[in-house]
Amino acid sequence: MADHLFLRACRREPVPRTPIWMMRQAGRYLPAYRAVRARASFLELCRTPDLACEVTLQPIDEFGFDAAILFSDILITLPAMGINVEFPDSGPKITNPVRTSAAIEALSVPDPVAATPYVMDAIRLIKKALNGRVPLIGFAGAPLTMLTYAVEGGGSKDYAHTKKLLYGAPKDAHALLEKLARTCATYLEAQVAAGADCVQLFDSWGGIVSPGDFREYPLRYAKRVIEMLRASPAWRAGGVPIIYFVNGCAPYLDDYASSGADVLGVDWRVGIDEVRRRVGDSVALQGNLDPGALFAPPAEIRTRVADILARAGTVGHIFNLGHGVLPETNPEHVRAMVEAVRELSAHT
């Protein structure tokens, strides 16, 4: 498995072609996924290893992606901390947002195996089902992103509650981030112990702050997670690659590589060649087609794939979208992207 295309690219080793997977590849754009969801709620999918396994494998079977990613949700760890999450179709909602010192103090740092046994069961099941075909990526939400959900109670336009906490009560913010970082690190460690071949830390809302605040909050606690994970016995046994993805990374390129991750995720709003120039050669890069570009005709998708491949170069690049695939996407356009990457990146 360590020789697989995707894992070699994560380690910046030479590869015969650029590997590709897609954020949210097991998701609503796929008819086979919608068929499963017609029988079970989102949360049932996450909590039922058989179903999580089934939808995780769908895009591998359908398009031949070079990595599978565990079907789950970054918020799945919150209830065991004491934060109640609901998953209506309109998006996740937290019924008891955390906005006071007392509420932060009351939160637990759960044992991930006891709290989310179904996640570890799903990983073992998926690994067995994949049978070495492609690596399996585990994942978690990065501390700052988890904080925004915990504090806002859901999505937000301006992150006013988050910023009230970060700037108005920084001691409380750090206390909450530390608890989230410890939860995140042990959760990822358990995923690695269960068999994940790689883990990705999603900082979907890491891009809402100034460069100084990026160092003080999202980056600092992503580093903390990565350090704790690398120090764990489970990680040391396998040394799996760690991906850190900040959505909206362009303002932070001078600091981004200091996260300690092996691979940096790159959203679609910035040129991946500029990212490479600014972060240097010590990390692999993953990205960065605009998910909306999959609305273009296949010929245009191919042109855009070629442009990204040319900018990214042949070493240390994993092709991906710059964010999750949009539910309205035509699966045939996904296939056009995958084929373009396979054909155009082949180093003959």
Added chain:
Amino acid sequence: MADHLFLRACRREPVPRTPIWMMRQAGRYLPAYRAVRARASFLELCRTPDLACEVTLQPIDEFGFDAAILFSDILITLPAMGINVEFPDSGPKITNPVRTSAAIEALSVPDPVAATPYVMDAIRLIKKALNGRVPLIGFAGAPLTMLTYAVEGGGSKDYAHTKKLLYGAPKDAHALLEKLARTCATYLEAQVAAGADCVQLFDSWGGIVSPGDFREYPLRYAKRVIEMLRASPAWRAGGVPIIYFVNGCAPYLDDYASSGADVLGVDWRVGIDEVRRRVGDSVALQGNLDPGALFAPPAEIRTRVADILARAGTVGHIFNLGHGVLPETNPEHVRAMVEAVRELSAHT
């Protein structure tokens, strides 16, 4: 008036201190504004010159900002084009989103004086009321930003409809952007003719695309507006400064200065010193405190103001927030920011 601090800074002329104003400075954070809104709806405020004048002047009287900005809304021009807008408290809503070639073809390019006479009346009234105290900034939404509202029908998380149009039907997208650009240019021309001392083009959603698409869509049509405006008799008579503001500008710094604007707005997510390095010395910069930083205690606000002043330098800088002030902001914290800028930027 041409000698006013704010206008001199727009032209990169030496100033005794850095001027300051604040996006959404006439708004909900201000008790005096909320008192007026208790008597009138948002749309009534926009359409009643006396009321628009009253709220425009409130922050000037209260904090001594160095520029006033017309109280209005970027969507105010849409109904005359054939796009119906409502303004409930939850945010603007378009009841007939534009998503087909036929719908785009049916749109008008209205005469701004006939379509929004109350805007021009408000400008004349505000100019009289200001009586030369500070310059008055007029404004409009930039074409790409107006397109997102017209197409999505309101705010959006992922701009799927916008991207379907841009990438799936680029000819239609260009046709719509051209109509929006012409509407925008004549609307700004009319504001200048009515007495605006400066105009700002808001590209609030210009930051949702890749660098290549930034050149093809938001930047291209902002340039088009600025060229048309500069060619107009009203603009040629006074030569008022033009500000172009892209929220989320960090990925586009190599191209940003080519907009043709005199001043570039800078959001809070990027260092204003990095922006200066990348855009060169031909333009002034406006920004860039995180609106959320006003939740910090006054001493921390002062530290952050000092940091931005040091990064921006003394020539060609207008202090502002990096986006609109948040409604939950304490007005005394706004005062602390204004005082810090006045004191710390004084060149003795």
